[in-house]
Amino acid sequence: MTNNSNNSQVCYQCGTCIAICPVRRVVKFSPRVAIYDSNIYDTDTDVWDCLTCGQCVTACPQGVRLLDFFLDQRIGGEPRDIVHKGVFTELADLMTQLGNSKTTLLKGDDTAGIGYFPGCVDFHDMFFDLDMDFGEIATSSVTLLSKAGLSPKIMQLKCCGHDQLWQGNQEMFDKLKEENTRLINESGIDTLVVSCAECYRTFLMDYDLDCEVKHISQVLADADLGITNGSATAAIHDACRLGRHTGEYDAPRKAIAATGANIVEMQHTKENALCCGVSSMMNCNDHTKALRVLRMDEAKRTGADVLITSCPKCLAHLNCLKEEEDSEHGHDYPFEVLDLTVYLARKLGGGNGGDGGDGDE
Amino acid sequence: MVVFEPKIVMFCCNWCSYAGADLVGVGRLQYPTNTRVIRVMCSSRIQPTFILQALKDGADGVLVTGCHIGDCHYIDGNVYTEERMKNVVDAMKLLGLEGRVHLEWVSASEGPKFRETVTEFVEQIRALGLSPLRAE
Numbered sequence: 347m348t349n350n351s352n353n354s355q356v357c358y359q360c361g362t363c364i365a366i367c368p369v370r371r372v373v374k375f376s377p378r379v380a381i382y383d384s385n386i387y388d389t390d391t392d393v394w395d396c397l398t399c400g401q402c403v404t405a406c407p408q409g410v411r412l413l414d415f416f417l418d419q420r421i422g423g424e425p426r427d428i429v430h431k432g433v434f435t436e437l438a439d440l441m442t443q444l445g446n447s448k449t450t451l452l453k454g455d456d457t458a459g460i461g462y463f464p465g466c467v468d469f470h471d472m473f474f475d476l477d478m479d480f481g482e483i484a485t486s487s488v489t490l491l492s493k494a495g496l497s498p499k500i501m502q503l504k505c506c507g508h509d510q511l512w513q514g515n516q517e518m519f520d521k522l523k524e525e526n527t528r529l530i531n532e533s534g535i536d537t538l539v540v541s542c543a544e545c546y547r548t549f550l551m552d553y554d555l556d557c558e559v560k561h562i563s564q565v566l567a568d569a570d571l572g573i574t575n576g577s578a579t580a581a582i583h584d585a586c587r588l589g590r591h592t593g594e595y596d597a598p599r600k601a602i603a604a605t606g607a608n609i610v611e612m613q614h615t616k617e618n619a620l621c622c623g624v625s626s627m628m629n630c631n632d633h634t635k636a637l638r639v640l641r642m643d644e645a646k647r648t649g650a651d652v653l654i655t656s657c658p659k660c661l662a663h664l665n666c667l668k669e670e671e672d673s674e675h676g677h678d679y680p681f682e683v684l685d686l687t688v689y690l691a692r693k694l695g696g697g698n699g700g701d702g703g704d705g706d707e
Numbered sequence: 708m709v710v711f712e713p714k715i716v717m718f719c720c721n722w723c724s725y726a727g728a729d730l731v732g733v734g735r736l737q738y739p740t741n742t743r744v745i746r747v748m749c750s751s752r753i754q755p756t757f758i759l760q761a762l763k764d765g766a767d768g769v770l771v772t773g774c775h776i777g778d779c780h781y782i783d784g785n786v787y788t789e790e791r792m793k794n795v796v797d798a799m800k801l802l803g804l805e806g807r808v809h810l811e812w813v814s815a816s817e818g819p820k821f822r823e824t825v826t827e828f829v830e831q832i833r834a835l836g837l838s839p840l841r842a843e
């Protein structure tokens with residue numbers, strides 16, 4: 347089952363990856379054993395428990411590319427549990443078959459050389475049962491880009507295919523990739539800006555695009571937005587796809603610091619950031635909920651008034667826990683969890699939550 | 708010219724709309740035969756994925772029916788259905804399948820309404836034509 351694109355053969359079974367793996371904190375799971383079983387017995391042990399957070403990659407003394415290993419093992423396999431009854435995968439599948447399907451109703455400047463793709467945020471609004479507005483990420487992003495003098499063209503792409511790829515569905519991913527690559531090439535843009543960390547990783551690393559791919563935080567870090575009223579104390583949750591996968595830790599911090607906010611770091615931050623617990627729409631269960639509790643408790647201990655992230659999925663999962671408000675056990679979280687763009691746009695007085703931050707929950 | 712006969716998947720809840728269908732039968736009311744009825748215990752059993760799956764498998768439209776709000780056998784199951792279906796209908800607009808999913812409350816005593824609902828929906832889908840997913 348192993349193929350040559352990962353280097354798991356060089357693993358010398360030291361177990362460092364087990365020690366750092368967040369999943370191991372809550373359930374008996376071992377990346378070392380997974381590698382052992384695949385190399386020695388050619389079986390795949392539990393490759394679905396991994397959150398593909400990439401912590402082990404930063405720690406492995408042998409430089410084993412465990413993410414590639416897990417991805418390889420998953421391709422063609424049967425995922426154990428896809429959350430929300432697999433509705434997002436079904437939607438992606440429909441998109442591959444429906445030529446004129448849309449992902450957003452936003453309108454932009456069709457002549458611009460810079461394209462913005464909001465990802466599936468509108469579908470998140472429909473199928474996540476949360477008191478929050480994911481669409482605000484898209485409107486905020488457009489507002490901020492325009493403010494930075496970069497009015498974007500709105501890209502009508504299909505789902506980027508991130509989740510389908512990590513769910514082992516190479517076939518569907520390839521279809522989405524082919525279609526999106528065609529749409530991007532035809533649009534004639536030279537820069538593709540995305541506000542979702544997963545889109546960013548996928549377009550940057552799993553597609554072969556001719557244009558530049560940027561996460562919106564990277565654009566905003568260098569832009570002068572003229573926000574000076576950001577007096578908040580902000581903690582930053584590094585999304586794995588923006589952090590460990592693609593190495594961008596500074597841009598979100600720079601963009602937020604520029605508003606005058608005081609940035610506080612949680613106990614685990616940057617390369618060591620803990621995972622939100624669900625990745626690629628898999629593994630939303632009691633084990634990984636414990637990871638969310640760990641993460642939110644860390645954020646609470648910093649005393650921040652706002653926890654900022656750059657991934658709509660982290661945002662959903664952390665807010666899902668926040669909405670439970672379990673104050674009886676000390677798991678109530680008296681701070682907001684916001685997307686980077688929403689935070690900035692609200693400070694700007696733009697976006698559709700421009701009424702000062704307490705607009706919608 | 709051959710008239711296009713759409714294939715429609717219809718979900719009926721056991722306690723109201725399915726009984727409504729029975730009433731239509733007992734009353735010998737005539738209505739189009741384009742629907743394939745799937746009985747569920749409550750309309751809230753219907754996951755959005757069921758609808759997507761039906762469309763993927765070649766349905767031209769999906770009609771979801773249940774008890775009127777307040778009459779659900781499981782108290783407020785259909786309140787969830789209403790919210791979910793609103794979202795599914797929105798998703799259809801983005802996907803380019805607008806008008807192919809519809810929710811209607813039909814009680815056990817509303818035989819004529821059942822007939823009208825089905826007839827209207829069949830006409831609506833007939834006007835929309837073959838599902839783009841089936842044309843593939």
Ligand code: SF4
Binds near residue numbers: 377
């Ligand atoms: S840390 Fe690296 S070398 Fe050590 S067991 Fe894990 S994969 Fe193997």
Ligand code: SF4
Binds near residue numbers: 370397399401
């Ligand atoms: S990627 Fe993360 S969850 Fe997966 S084995 Fe490595 S540390 Fe554990």
Ligand code: FES
Binds near residue numbers: 721722723779781
């Ligand atoms: S039992 Fe009919 S809708 Fe719930």
